[in-house]
Amino acid sequence: MIRFGIIGAGRIAHTFAQAIAATSGKIHAVASRDINRAKSFQKAYGIERAYDSYQALYKDSAVDIVYVATPHGLHEAQMQEALTYQKALLTEKAFTLNAAQARGILERANAQNVFVMEAMWTRFLPVIQAVQDVLETGTIGPLKELHATFSFAGDLNKAGRLVNPHLGGGALLDVGIYPLTVADLFGTLDGTITSDVKQTDTGVDGWNQIHIHTPDSKMVLESGILEDKPRHATLIGTQGRIEIPAFWSAQEAFVYTHEGTLITHINTPHVVNGFEYEIQAVIDDLEAGRIENTIMPHATTLRLLDVMDQLRQSWGVRYPSEKV
Numbered sequence: 001m002i003r004f005g006i007i008g009a010g011r012i013a014h015t016f017a018q019a020i021a022a023t024s025g026k027i028h029a030v031a032s033r034d035i036n037r038a039k040s041f042q043k044a045y046g047i048e049r050a051y052d053s054y055q056a057l058y059k060d061s062a063v064d065i066v067y068v069a070t071p072h073g074l075h076e077a078q079m080q081e082a083l084t085y086q087k088a089l090l091t092e093k094a095f096t097l098n099a100a101q102a103r104g105i106l107e108r109a110n111a112q113n114v115f116v117m118e119a120m121w122t123r124f125l126p127v128i129q130a131v132q133d134v135l136e137t138g139t140i141g142p143l144k145e146l147h148a149t150f151s152f153a154g155d156l157n158k159a160g161r162l163v164n165p166h167l168g169g170g171a172l173l174d175v176g177i178y179p180l181t182v183a184d185l186f187g188t189l190d191g192t193i194t195s196d197v198k199q200t201d202t203g204v205d206g207w208n209q210i211h212i213h214t215p216d217s218k219m220v221l222e223s224g225i226l227e228d229k230p231r232h233a234t235l236i237g238t239q240g241r242i243e244i245p246a247f248w249s250a251q252e253a254f255v256y257t258h259e260g261t262l263i264t265h266i267n268t269p270h271v272v273n274g275f276e277y278e279i280q281a282v283i284d285d286l287e288a289g290r291i292e293n294t295i296m297p298h299a300t301t302l303r304l305l306d307v308m309d310q311l312r313q314s315w316g317v318r319y320p321s322e323k324v
């Protein structure tokens with residue numbers, strides 16, 4: 001049985017721990033900077049070991065793979081350290097602050113023959129795969145427009161991970177990665193890109209809107225941490241459209257004709273919370289001895305980070321560790 005170790009007992013670590021029950025794996029250990037938080041997490045999920053340091057978890061030979069559930073700005077250093085202990089890695093999005101950091105990690109992991117994947121769970125959801133099938137069968141015709149918005153009213157406490165540049169704050173890395181993922185999945189990132197941004201007073205992007213134009217299509221992607229907006233994706237083809245409510249965690253999608261008649265309601269409720277699909281895929285890879293996942297390969301992580309680098313550069317948003 002594949003045994004996970006979690007570093008960082010925050011919000012998403014709980015989501016992960018709830019989903020593991022629907023997979024064939026288990027959580028062997030959790031590490032927190034605060035031993036009391038580690039122990040209460042351990043108790044809540046019946047975990048064997050609780051550590052007060054991440055390094056102690058890397059040293060535990062019973063941990064097959066580390067789930068990195070910490071803020072973006074810390075991922076690279078944590079993954080580098082875990083790799084010194086030959087640990088496989090499942091790392092929350094955004095994988096690293098930029099593509100250069102990601103290339104360093106992925107090259108090292110490949111050289112060590114170690115599995116690494118960015119935890120972009122959306123790509124593993126059955127409804128996303130069903131929408132891909134609908135597009136491939138031509139039901140709505142070639143895609144001509146795509147709209148995806150993920151904006152919410154976040155915690156703007158300056159020390160918090162959402163706006164703190166030292167932790168890799170900003171809407172793009174936190175939630176903008178989802179509209180970009182939808183564009184990459186169903187359209188393309190390979191077009192002319194223009195964008196608008198609103199910066200926070202901490203110097204990260206609080207809101208952004210990205211336009212990607214190709215000769216045949218246009219995509220409008222919006223993300224923000226400043227205000228709540230309808231979080232929705234719409235794919236418009238020449239013959240119809242697909243609506244995907246809450247697209248990053250989608251459980252359903254609606255396929256319409258050009259005239260607006262519902263053709264198909266794709267309905268695939270999560271078994272737990274939707275994380276179970278990516279976790280099981282990672283377990284299958286590890287059991288088969290693979291070092292890369294085919295649904296979320298390394299090239300996809302790099303492709304999105306390259307675009308995010310380009311966008312941040314055009315906005316003048318640089319993280320402190322990039323300024324040396």
Ligand SMILES: NC(=O)c1ccc[n+]([C@@H]2O[C@H](COP(=O)([O-])OP(=O)(O)OC[C@H]3O[C@@H](n4cnc5c(N)ncnc54)[C@H](OP(=O)(O)O)[C@@H]3O)[C@@H](O)[C@H]2O)c1
Nearest residue numbers: 008009010011012013032033034069070071072092093094
């Ligand atoms: N897939 C998704 O749907 C989804 C949703 C939300 C977030 N995420 C991703 O998950 C990661 C964590 O997000 P989250 O919402 O879980 O954040 P969070 O609730 O703030 O938890 C992050 C954890 O990281 C640890 N940490 C270590 N050093 C830290 C530092 N200097 N400052 C703050 N925290 C530190 C802390 O755990 P200890 O103190 O216990 O060590 C903290 O609880 C991010 O990459 C985020 O983008 C993914």
